[in-house]
Amino acid sequence: MTSKSGLANVIGIAALALFLVGSFVGLFVVPADGMQGDIQRLMYVHVPAAWLAFMSFFVVFLMSVLYLIQRDLRWDRVAQSSAEIGVVFTVLTLALGSMWGKPTWGVWWTWDPRLTTTAIMLAIYVGYLAIRSFADDPDKRARWAAIVGIIGFANVPIVYLSVIWWRTLHQPPSSPRSVSPEILWTLMFNLAAFTVIYVYLMMRRIRLAKLEGELEQRMAYHG
Amino acid sequence: MELLRRAWTIVWKDLLIEARTKQAFNAMVFFAALVLFIFSFALGPDTELLQQVSGGLLWVGIAFTGILSLNRTYQSEETSGGIEGLRVYPGDPRAIFLGKLFGNIIILLAVEMVLFPAAAVLFQIQLLPHALELAGVAILGTIGFSIVGTFYAALTVNLRAREVMLPLLLFPALIPMLLGAVNATTLIVVGDPMLDSGIWIRLLVTFDVIFFVISLWIFPIALEE
Numbered sequence: 001m002t003s004k005s006g007l008a009n010v011i012g013i014a015a016l017a018l019f020l021v022g023s024f025v026g027l028f029v030v031p032a033d034g035m036q037g038d039i040q041r042l043m044y045v046h047v048p049a050a051w052l053a054f055m056s057f058f059v060v061f062l063m064s065v066l067y068l069i070q071r072d073l074r075w076d077r078v079a080q081s082s083a084e085i086g087v088v089f090t091v092l093t094l095a096l097g098s099m100w101g102k103p104t105w106g107v108w109w110t111w112d113p114r115l116t117t118t119a120i121m122l123a124i125y126v127g128y129l130a131i132r133s134f135a136d137d138p139d140k141r142a143r144w145a146a147i148v149g150i151i152g153f154a155n156v157p158i159v160y161l162s163v164i165w166w167r168t169l170h171q172p173p174s175s176p177r178s179v180s181p182e183i184l185w186t187l188m189f190n191l192a193a194f195t196v197i198y199v200y201l202m203m204r205r206i207r208l209a210k211l212e213g214e215l216e217q218r219m220a221y222h223g
Numbered sequence: 224m225e226l227l228r229r230a231w232t233i234v235w236k237d238l239l240i241e242a243r244t245k246q247a248f249n250a251m252v253f254f255a256a257l258v259l260f261i262f263s264f265a266l267g268p269d270t271e272l273l274q275q276v277s278g279g280l281l282w283v284g285i286a287f288t289g290i291l292s293l294n295r296t297y298q299s300e301e302t303s304g305g306i307e308g309l310r311v312y313p314g315d316p317r318a319i320f321l322g323k324l325f326g327n328i329i330i331l332l333a334v335e336m337v338l339f340p341a342a343a344v345l346f347q348i349q350l351l352p353h354a355l356e357l358a359g360v361a362i363l364g365t366i367g368f369s370i371v372g373t374f375y376a377a378l379t380v381n382l383r384a385r386e387v388m389l390p391l392l393l394f395p396a397l398i399p400m401l402l403g404a405v406n407a408t409t410l411i412v413v414g415d416p417m418l419d420s421g422i423w424i425r426l427l428v429t430f431d432v433i434f435f436v437i438s439l440w441i442f443p444i445a446l447e448e
Contacts, residue, residue: 068444123395130391132380144378147441148392151374154397154437158443162399162426 008203015200018193022186028142030186039103046096048105048194050118056086057125057153064149067142073213076142079149081205084130085198090122112165120159124144124152137212226318233309233322241300247295248330251288254376255338255434257286263345273346278409282364282401283343289331296323297380306380310446320373320442326334327369335361346411356411356420361428363433364404370431371396374438376443403427 033040058091063079066072097109097115109115135141146155226426266272295383300306309319338358343350350357352409375392379385406424 024302115241116379118396120395127260127388127392127395131379131382134384140381143444143447144382147445150441151396151434151437154433155399158399158433162402165422165426217446 004203004207008200008207009079011196011203012200012208013194015209016198018189018196020192022190026190030182034185036104038167039100042096042100043183044190046093046100048190049096049111049189050093051191052194052198053086053089053093053118053121055195056082057121057156058088059155060128060149062127062148064153067146068150071139073142075139076138077144077206077209077213079145080132081202081209083125083149087122087125087129090118094118094122098145111163111167113142113160113167116163117156117160119164121156124148124155130150139214175211226321228269228314229314230321230325231319232323233319234329235272237299237322237326241330247292248333251291251330251334252337255284255292255334256341258287258336259342259345264343269348274348274413275409277346277348277412278405278407280346280406281338281408282295285331285335285365286394286397286401288334289327289372290393292327292330292334293350293376293393294372294386294389296327298377301380307448310448311383316437316443318445319446320377320439323448324373325376328365331365331369332362332426335365353411357408360407360411360420360424360427362406363424363431364400364407366436367400367404367427367431368397370434370438371400374434374442374445399426400430403430 022044026041029090030041059082060079063082064073068073088144097118097180101110101115102108128145131148132141132145135144236321259280262283263273265313266276282386297306300309307366310316342348372389375389375396379388379392382388403423403426407420407427408421
């Protein structure tokens with residue numbers, strides 16, 4: 001345990017260092033966007049946060065499938081941890097997007113397909129966490145949550161498609177070719193930094209989930 | 224075939240109970256009409272505006288009413304431990320899902336048979352010229368709603384606070400189906416010169432097929448004790 005905890009500490013320090021370097025480069029080194037000015041620098045946290053949210057929910061999906069096949073609570077703990085981190089970063093994505101939207105689009109919120117899908121995704125995974133909190137038995141909780149984790153993830157592309165049809169006035173996402181290489185490299189660096197933050201948070205949260213599980217078991221045993 | 228026969232037995236049993244008690248149906252029709260009524264008050268007496276949003280009002284009414292019906296889906300089994308009985312019957316547990324699904328579709332469609340004419344009167348919509356198209360959209364939307372609803376109702380039936388949990392899980396999952404049904408209905412009602420409703424009907428069909436396959440596949444896991 002101590003070696004694992006030590007590894008987590010090392011990864012945590014690395015995550016912090018990468019985040020600080022990435023933020024410094026994003027804020028002070030890279031030139032600002034010619035059209036939008038400094039506000040575009042939000043991209044260096046907004047896009048990585050969104051990436052992390054999607055990746056978290058993909059991990060929830062994978063772990064849910066794995067749990068239903070093997071029925072090993074280990075996978076459930078990973079899924080739960082990833083879902084919590086995903087929800088936090090989805091909220092962060094929406095908040096940062098809102099701050100970016102106000103000066104550039106003039107509104108805090110617009111029914112853009114990606115924005116709308118992200119909000120619906122948040123609702124799906126809040127439901128995932130809610131169903132967990134209402135179940136007492138660990139195996140049932142894991143099974144129900146895994147089902148919601150699979151269906152919720154399968155639904156995200158359908159939601160996205162339907163919202164695109166609903167709001168046909170969406171703007172295409174910027175492709176790597178349309179942005180300058182410095183901006184792209186800074187963004188990539190920040191994506192990597194956020195991924196390391198994810199690994200660190202996951203290690204801590206999974207460990208906590210394991211302890212919570214043991215505690216629950218002892219409470220049940222001793223009444 | 225055996226699967227369908229078993230499913231039909233469950234449909235028959237539930238419909239018979241409903242026909243004899245008329246507990247759900249009357250209350251659902253009344254509730255659905257009230258929802259339409261309240262919306263009419265909330266949005267004012269402007270008939271043109273009400274027609275423009277009639278698809279949305281109708282489907283919000285159907286969704287709210289449907290939740291009432293879904294919460295009762297497994298209730299007749301629950302009170303006397305009948306779900307255990309269904310579970311230990313030999314054969315594929317998917318028959319339970321299919322039976323409950325057909326039952327929900329039938330009851331909800333019956334409510335809509337009252338709701339659509341009521342909306343036509345309240346919002347001054349010409350129903351008859353578009354009766355076939357509207358019926359098609361209503362059936363596709365109701366099937367989609369009932370598939371996801373019957374599935375999540377099975378998942379939440381043993382849960383504390385299931386009245387809150389069912390809509391919390393169901394409504395986000397239903398958004399593609401609601402978008403499809405609302406837009407197709409509104410386009411049919413206010414006129415569809417560009418034939419835009421086709422894309423929404425395709426969305427409804429896709430939604431129904433995808434969730435039917437997923438639900439049927441996962442249902443035995445959801446029902447495990």
